[in-house]
Amino acid sequence: xxxxxxxxxxxxxxxxxxxxxxxxxxxxxxxxxxxxxxxxxxxxxxxxxxxxxxxxxxxxxxxxxxxxxxxxxxxxxxxxxxxxxxxxxxxxxxxxxxxxxxxxxxxxxxxxxxxxxxxxxxxxxxxxxxxxxxxxxxxxxxxxxxxxxxxxxxxxxxxxxxxxxxxxxxxxxxxxxxxxxxxxxxxxxxxxxxxxxxxxxxxxxxxxxxxxxxxxxxxxxxxxxxxxxxxxxxxxxxxxxxxxxxxxxxxxxxxxxxxxxxxxxxxxxxxxxxxxxxxxxxxxxxxxxxxxxxxxxxxxxxxxxxxxxxxxxxxxxxxxxxxxxxxxxxxxxxxxxxxxxxxxxxxxxxxxxxxxxxxxxxxxxxxxxxxxxxxxxxxxxxxxxxxxxxxxxxxxxxxxxxxx
Amino acid sequence: xxxxxxxxxxxxxxxxxxxxxxxxxxxxxxxxxxxxxxxxxxxxxxxxxxxxxxxxxxxxxxxxxxxxxxxxxxxxxxxxxxxxxxxxxxxxxxxxxxxxxxxxxxxxxxxxxxxxxxxxxxxxxxxxxxxxxxxxxxxxxxxxxxxxxxxxxxxxxxxxxxxxxxxxxxxxxxxxxxxxxxxxxxxxxxxxxxxxxxxxxxxxxxxxxxxxxxxxxxxxxxxxxxxxxxxxxxxxxxxxxxxxxxxxxxxxxxxxxxxxxxxxxxxxxxxxxxxxxxxxxxxxxxxxxxxxxxxxxxxxxxxxxxxxxxxxxxxxxxxxxxxxxxxxxxxxxxxxxxxxxxxxxxxxxxxxxxxxxxxxxxxxxxxxxxxxxxxxxxxxxxxxxxxxxxxxxxxxxxxxxxxxxxxxxxxxxxxxxxxxxxxxxxxxxxxxxxxxxxxxxxxxxxx
Numbered sequence: 001x002x003x004x005x006x007x008x009x010x011x012x013x014x015x016x017x018x019x020x021x022x023x024x025x026x027x028x029x030x031x032x033x034x035x036x037x038x039x040x041x042x043x044x045x046x047x048x049x050x051x052x053x054x055x056x057x058x059x060x061x062x063x064x065x066x067x068x069x070x071x072x073x074x075x076x077x078x079x080x081x082x083x084x085x086x087x088x089x090x091x092x093x094x095x096x097x098x099x100x101x102x103x104x105x106x107x108x109x110x111x112x113x114x115x116x117x118x119x120x121x122x123x124x125x126x127x128x129x130x131x132x133x134x135x136x137x138x139x140x141x142x143x144x145x146x147x148x149x150x151x152x153x154x155x156x157x158x159x160x161x162x163x164x165x166x167x168x169x170x171x172x173x174x175x176x177x178x179x180x181x182x183x184x185x186x187x188x189x190x191x192x193x194x195x196x197x198x199x200x201x202x203x204x205x206x207x208x209x210x211x212x213x214x215x216x217x218x219x220x221x222x223x224x225x226x227x228x229x230x231x232x233x234x235x236x237x238x239x240x241x242x243x244x245x246x247x248x249x250x251x252x253x254x255x256x257x258x259x260x261x262x263x264x265x266x267x268x269x270x271x272x273x274x275x276x277x278x279x280x281x282x283x284x285x286x287x288x289x290x291x292x293x294x295x296x297x298x299x300x301x302x303x304x305x306x307x308x309x310x311x312x313x314x315x316x317x318x319x320x321x322x323x324x325x326x327x328x329x330x331x332x333x334x335x336x337x338x339x340x341x342x343x344x345x346x347x348x349x350x351x352x353x354x355x356x357x358x359x360x361x362x363x364x365x366x367x368x369x370x371x372x373x374x375x376x377x378x379x380x381x382x383x384x385x386x387x388x389x390x391x392x393x394x395x396x397x398x399x400x401x402x403x404x
Numbered sequence: 405x406x407x408x409x410x411x412x413x414x415x416x417x418x419x420x421x422x423x424x425x426x427x428x429x430x431x432x433x434x435x436x437x438x439x440x441x442x443x444x445x446x447x448x449x450x451x452x453x454x455x456x457x458x459x460x461x462x463x464x465x466x467x468x469x470x471x472x473x474x475x476x477x478x479x480x481x482x483x484x485x486x487x488x489x490x491x492x493x494x495x496x497x498x499x500x501x502x503x504x505x506x507x508x509x510x511x512x513x514x515x516x517x518x519x520x521x522x523x524x525x526x527x528x529x530x531x532x533x534x535x536x537x538x539x540x541x542x543x544x545x546x547x548x549x550x551x552x553x554x555x556x557x558x559x560x561x562x563x564x565x566x567x568x569x570x571x572x573x574x575x576x577x578x579x580x581x582x583x584x585x586x587x588x589x590x591x592x593x594x595x596x597x598x599x600x601x602x603x604x605x606x607x608x609x610x611x612x613x614x615x616x617x618x619x620x621x622x623x624x625x626x627x628x629x630x631x632x633x634x635x636x637x638x639x640x641x642x643x644x645x646x647x648x649x650x651x652x653x654x655x656x657x658x659x660x661x662x663x664x665x666x667x668x669x670x671x672x673x674x675x676x677x678x679x680x681x682x683x684x685x686x687x688x689x690x691x692x693x694x695x696x697x698x699x700x701x702x703x704x705x706x707x708x709x710x711x712x713x714x715x716x717x718x719x720x721x722x723x724x725x726x727x728x729x730x731x732x733x734x735x736x737x738x739x740x741x742x743x744x745x746x747x748x749x750x751x752x753x754x755x756x757x758x759x760x761x762x763x764x765x766x767x768x769x770x771x772x773x774x775x776x777x778x779x780x781x782x783x784x785x786x787x788x789x790x791x792x793x794x795x796x797x798x799x800x801x802x803x804x805x806x807x808x809x810x811x812x813x814x815x816x817x818x819x820x821x822x823x824x825x826x827x828x829x830x831x832x833x834x835x836x837x838x839x840x841x842x843x844x845x846x847x848x849x850x851x
Contacts (some may be wrong), residue, residue: 002667005704005830014663023492030718044657049491049650054516058484061477061513065457065488068475069496073488087478114718175739176697176712178704181667222421222451222471242455242473243493249467251476260468261476306739313737393740 013038015150022048023071056084070241076102090129134279144183287337314399432607443591480510494647508543539612576601670707685754689721696727701826706818809845
């Protein structure tokens with residue numbers, strides 16, 4: 001068996017480059033700096049651009065500018081940097097910018113522990129910008145998954161024109177691990193829908209919309225397509241990069257189909273529904289995880305990231321102990337992979353949600369399983385948290401203590 | 405800079421679209437936008453190759469009145485978006501439209517774009533106050549002037565935008581007013597300039613600053629004189645544009661291998677049946693982590709799975725450095741170590757971090773250390789290694805590898821040849837220094 005000895009930072013950078021990433025801007029911060037250094041070194045080799053920005057606000061701003069000029073862009077930071085990204089994350093959602101944001105989680109709050117593992121940013125990345133729109137977040141739990149989920153993040157960011165978070169933690173990014181090379185899975189990475197070249201008019205005096213190929217009386221004199229036209233409402237609007245064959249408008253403000261500012265309640269309402277529905281209506285395409293189910297198990301462990309590694313060891317050991325447990329490793333955290341979780345919970349009396357925070361994702365599991373039980377007039381499983389916020393990892397023994 | 409040839413056979417007659425500019429009567433913004441249209445007409449650039457980047461404030465509305473690409477972003481960040489746009493497509497003509505408010509909140513982006521010499525043109529619509537939010541003072545409000553937030557007169561000194569960017573690397577710097585007849589020429593010059601260009605354009609806010617200060621064109625000119633800030637073309641010099649420099653760098657690096665997989669086929673035999681936990685505790689700056697990394701590679705070269713987890717403070721060359729290695733015949737999931745099977749103790753810094761481990765270790769476990777730690781309290785079996793017995797000069801940085809190599813000889817998990825191969829293959833830059841250290845470590849274990 002061919003193996004590699006490598007850390008998660010290298011795997012994320014390699015996955016991003018495999019996915020076609022050709023722009024990176026970042027600002028040094030532990031424990032995300034190794035990703036910055038890899039990207040600065042590697043991007044010139046693929047004709048891309050990597051730059052160390054003057055601050056985090058600039059880093060994400062540069063990525064957004066580059067992305068709208070056609071680049072596949074990524075940035076990487078840690079919790080304190082996400083705080084500074086916050087306003088521009090909202091802009092990326094509003095303007096529908098394909099962008100991969102790596103948040104290498106470290107101990108918080110505030111500067112917390114720069115070189116200490118934690119998983120405290122789960123709800124922060126979900127709700128960390130004003131207005132509150134859906135976001136996509138993926139969490140790798142092995143070095144091989146760092147490689148694959150980096151590609152997955154680009155695929156989703158591009159196809160859905162949205163910022164996507166990759167949420168590893170300090171342990172995942174900075175620890176060395178042995179990888180079976182066969183586990184590096186490549187996926188087909190899609191691209192944002194692009195507007196075809198402009199069409200000549202058909203003599204009717206009404207301009208041809210390059211997207212639909214049909215005469216479109218809504219087109220203004222300088223326009224050859226409508227940058228924010230979505231029909232049906234959850235469709236991903238086709239775009240054209242700055243410098244492409246079309247004139248493109250981009251805006252952070254409530255806008256109409258032309259990209260002009262508007263306060264028209266019908267248009268503003270439709271825009272905001274669009275931003276929500278384009279993710280929500282694709283939830284089923286975004287459910288990634290791994291279930292290890294034992295048919296006699298009464299307990300289901302649910303975890304993600306580094307903590308899921310201890311969980312998987314505990315699940316293996318539980319089978320030898322006579323008190324078998326099942327384990328669900330979540331690769332998608334947002335949107336909540338509801339079908340995956342409901343199917344996994346089925347038949348278990350107890351669900352233990354393990355994470356290096358005070359129970360941020362347990363809220364989602366409780367919400368989902370209690371609601372499901374209420375709707376089906378069933379008793380919900382007992383839902384327990386296994387939490388640690390002292391800089392140490394949750395151990396396999398701690399998992400095993402949670403079985404009855 | 406080569407200006408892209410227009411796609412149109414007919415000359416372009418306006419870069420404005422037909423929407424009416426919405427600013428207050430007499431507002432300087434309207435004048436400046438007219439000048440911008442005139443500047444673009446002089447250059448006849450393909451409108452698909454022009455990007456107007458605006459941010460927040462009244463001026464942030466401006467991009468909507470042109471038949472070009474437009475990017476309307478967050479307050480003060482326009483220069484940073486413009487940098488990203490230019491770096492991704494150096495052929496674009498990127499024009500930033502920002503106010504004195506944006507200069508205050510996002511001045512750092514402007515300074516850094518100037519310092520890097522990003523080939524964008526920044527037009528500062530400078531009317532000395534925040535128009536959109538009600539006439540509050542900005543970084544360019546001169547001392548003594550009345551604004552909504554300085555009713556008793558502004559106590560602050562104004563920022564000299566031009567001097568700031570000029571001293572920080574800008575190639576083209578100009579200060580004028582919205583009334584200047586030659587402004588379209590200066591703007592066209594700036595847009596055609598292949599590097600960072602900034603025009604600080606003073607103008608009237610007829611909603612707030614003008615009525616608050618009985619301020620008109622004549623008073624603005626008098627203020628300009630009184631402040632003594634330079635006017636006209638302040639700086640113009642040829643400098644290598646950043647996005648082009650990056651392109652040249654990329655051309656040099658092109659076709660080099662991109663993060664190839666360094667695959668490892670087992671070529672040595674290991675002697676492990678179960679998981680083995682090895683902790684190495686030393687001082688930061690003493691190459692503890694790289695010595696541990698060599699051991700990890702050696703384990704993988706011997707057909708084992710390995711992980712390495714490091715703990716160190718945020719300082720670089722002071723304090724502890726502890727590496728936790730796990731070697732296993734089977735795949736390793738959990739990378740933490742509750743109790744080491746062996747602990748290699750290298751320094752007092754390391755000792756302070758592993759006292760818990762030492763207390764938990766039993767007589768089945770082994771502490772491998774140097775004579776100065778002979779009295780450390782632990783139930784673990786102690787093995788003393790003395791680096792002074794080696795026939796190479798011991799330094800702060802080779803001591804970690806020396807003692808770890810000797811420890812690996814004692815533990816005999818895999819042959820020492822695996823460690824040598826690891827150093828040759830994966831730490832080749834330092835192999836000439838490290839291979840003699842590994843060889844010399846044999847003396848410490850008496851063979």
